[in-house]
Amino acid sequence: MIELNLPDMTCGHCASTVAKTVALVDPAAKVEVDLDSKRVKIQSAEDRQDFAEALTDAGYPPAQ
Template sequence: MHEFQLPDMTCGHCAGMVSQTLQMTDPQSKVQVDMANRTVTVQSTEDRATLAEALTEAGYPPA
């Protein structure tokens, strides 16, 4: 399981884009978004670097 701090995730639209990005990277992943803390937790078989790269490319670089 991976947790990312995403300071640029500021609204519901952002949260949706983050979830969609992670689902496209690993369709089998389970994603939990915590808007209050601006974090996302991902259960995935992909490695952390791959997930972080996908988030960065989508405009939500992990802190």
């Protein structure tokens, strides 16, 4: 399970964009977006760094 904190995720549109971005990296990934805590949980065999880079490119860089 990959868990990322996305401080720039502030609304439903952001959450939708995050879910779509994860799907671009791995269409089979299971995604849980928690807008209140600004966290996303991803169940995937892909590398955490691949998701971090894609989310950064989409405007939602994970906090370190």
